Structure formats: C-alpha cells, structure tokens
Amino acid sequence: MKSEETRTHLNREQVLAAATALVKQHGPQALTMRKLAAELGTAVTSIYWHVGNRESLLDALVERTVADLGEIHPTGHTPEQRVVSVARSLRRQLREHPHLVAMVHERGLTERMFLPAQQVLVHEVHAAGLRGARAADAVRAVQVHVVGHVLVERNRERAPVQRPGEEELWSGRTAEQDPALARALARPVDPEALFTTSVRALVSGLLGRGNGPGT
Amino acid sequence: MKSEETRTHLNREQVLAAATALVKQHGPQALTMRKLAAELGTAVTSIYWHVGNRESLLDALVERTVADLGEIHPTGHTPEQRVVSVARSLRRQLREHPHLVAMVHERGLTERMFLPAQQVLVHEVHAAGLRGARAADAVRAVQVHVVGHVLVERNRERAPVQRPGEEELWSGRTAEQDPALARALARPVDPEALFTTSVRALVSGLLGRGNGPGT
DNA sequence: ACCTGAACACCGTTCAAGT
DNA sequence: ACCTGAACACCGTTCAAGT
DSSP: OOOGGGTTSOOHHHHHHHHHHHHHHHOGGGOOHHHHHHHHTSOHHHHHHHHOSHHHHHHHHHHHHHHTSOOOOOOSSSHHHHHHHHHHHHHHHHHHOHHHHHHHHHHTOGGGGGHHHHHHHHHHHHHTTOOHHHHHHHHHHHHHHHHHHHHHHHHHHHSOSOOTTHHHHTTSHHHHHOHHHHHHHHSOOOHHHHHHHHHHHHHHHHHSTTOSOOO | OOOGGGTTSOOHHHHHHHHHHHHHHHOGGGOOHHHHHHHHTSOHHHHHHHHOSHHHHHHHHHHHHHHTSOOOOOOSSSHHHHHHHHHHHHHHHHHHOHHHHHHHHHHTOGGGGGHHHHHHHHHHHHHTTOOHHHHHHHHHHHHHHHHHHHHHHHHHHHSOSOOTTHHHHTTSHHHHHOHHHHHHHHSOOOHHHHHHHHHHHHHHHHHSTTOSOOO
C-alpha cells in the first residue's frame, strides 16, 4: 500500500519493526540503540524522537508481541481436561516466543503473559462449578504455575549443562532404599512431561472434590 | 583474628565481601567493576586478578548465598502437610534473599535454588509412599512450582502498579454471571495466600489417591 | 516536525609496565 | 605474586543546532 520511495522520514513503525528483527535474532540484550540506528541508517538520536528511550521501546515490543499471541481454544470433555489443555496451550505459546519471555522478565511485566489465557480460564473454572473468590484463586494459581514453569524452563535452557554435585545427593539413605528414584533424579529433566504431570496434579487439586466451600 | 593493619594486599575474600555488600544494597545490576574498585580503594584491574571477571564474580556470590540458605525442617503430621511446609519454607528462604533470586536469574542458574529443599523433599515424598520415577517427578514438580512462583512474585513486585485493561476483561459474560468473581479478580493479589492455595492443590494432586501406578 | 553530531557519563576487559 | 594507568570498544541519553 505504501510506496517504498516515499520513506523520506523515519517512522515509529519502522523503528519497532527493526527492533523486533534485532530481538528475534539475538535476544533483547542485543537490542542497543546504536545497533538499531545502524540498522536503520540514521543517527542514534533520531530513534529517541520516535520512541522516547530504550525502556519504552521494549515496552512497545512487549505489548505488540502479547497482542500477536493468538487465541486459546480449550479441548477435552471434562472441565479438568479443558483447563489442563488451556495451560498447555499457554505454555506452548509462550515457548514459541522465547524473546517475549526474556523481554518481559527484563522489564518486569510478567503480568502481561497472564492475559492470553485469562478469559478462557475464567470460563472453564466457572464451568467446573467454582464461584467467586475461589474461582479467581484457581484462575490465578494456574496462570502463575504456567508462567513460573516457563520462566524456570527458559532459565534452565540458557544455563550451561553443569549441575555438579547433584549426584552426590542421591547417595543418601533414601536413595539407597530406592535406586529407581536415585536414577530418575540423575537423569535430565523432560520439561514437557514434568509440566503435564504438575499441571494435572494442580488442576485436579484445584477443581477436585474435598475443596468445597469451607463449611 | 586477622589484624587490620596487615591488609597490605587485596584479597579474594575482601572482593567477595564488598561485592556482597553492593548487591545487598542496590541489587546485582548495581554491582559494577568500577564501583567495586572504588569501594575497595584499588584500581579496577586489580579485581580482575582476584576474581577473573564479572561473570565469575557473580557465580561465586550465588554459590556463597545458596550455601548460606540454611536447612529446612518439615512440620506437620501427614506427608501432605509436611511437603506443603517444606514448600512454604523454601519460598520464605528465597524471598529472604531477593538478590539471590535476581542474580540467579541474571546468570541462568535457577537450578541452584532447587538444592536447599531437595533432600528433604525426597524423604517426605518417599514417606508418602511414592517410589521411583513417580517420586522424582513429584519432587521436581514441587521445586519448579515454588521457584517459578517466587520468580513471578519478584517480577510482579518490581513492576509498576499499572495493570491497565484488566478490569475490562471482567465485564464479559462470565463476570456478569458471577460478580463476586469479577470483584475478586479486580482486587490485588495476596501472594502468600495464592501460594498456599496453589501448593496445597498441587501437593494434594501429586500425593493423593487416584495417582496410583498406571495399571 | 524531524534529523544531526558532539558531548557526557558511564560500562567491561585487555595489556604492557611496574614493584 | 600482585598492582597500576592507559587504552579499546562499547553503552544510553541529552542538548544545542540545523532544515
């Protein structure tokens, strides 16, 4: 729609696009104002006119990425299955945008990552029979669990392989009684499986019986 | 024990102590090699001789702080109560060292925060009757849940109060059906209560019946 | 309204030179 | 063995000056 020849002036849109590209390639710490200017072929100071400063540039990128995340559609027959499916979808979406997670953490905006699944979760939790504050707690518990899990996962991934001393721990009493446990803990973690296990347990605990309103 | 007059030479110990003090006061991002040198009254380059570089300095601080965390003693009568108590102790310990959390995340060493509670959790989960890979999964699920929760909490705390647009979400269908839910979600989160709720649900789901070995 | 270069106040790190 | 200053290659941001 917009002829390429008319780009006489730099544009907020162009700045955001170039910034997005930089972040996509090398993560948010590679997004420096000077590299960005070089990429755009302008003076560093021009960028400041369009986006204020680095902080608000990152904010804009976060907002944009969150808006692009796409909807979440629950699957499954029971409410429990459907909430679990929402959790897994949210995790998958966040993992598909690893730079979002990094940016959000650098900027302290974790809340933003809660949004995509929120309405759906409210609906499903309501369908499961939870009401009022109890329902709100359940929604938040699932959200924090998913986002927290993704943060830990991402962190583990960029850590060097080193986990020295872990094995020594399993030479203790308990491990001798249960060598299978010792071996299982020595093996590397399968994050996908661990997530499924924990989220199933959490949701079952949140929605299951024995959790009726405190009478 | 060590006379103060004999400090002719700078010391790795002194560097670590000064670095710890700096981090304690203003967080890890305030720990710059130059400020550290100024604090110690030496040239910046001397520090490099003792600790290599900033990265390994942070690693050393992390290691030291983790070692100082102190033991965790479960309380309660049922295995479920005891695992929950371990989770809450671990969370409290991590929250008492907010800079550890920040440093660990900056350095990608989240694993380190798993250690303090690990043996205790293994023991309690074993006492609850879980064995082998199933027990290992339970231990890890609790660890990730706690650490993830603390990461999200810390993030929320350093974020500005802004959560714009949240309220609009609750004007939807579901909220109209359940005004108490809408109000609950509009209220600020009580992290302590939310943690307790979620960890109880998780542990109950992990240890509860209906989770017997897949027959 | 938008762009520019110069300048300020910072960084981490290396290295040759000192004792 | 330990310390030093100078230097390199970076940062984000401000500001006066241009068109």
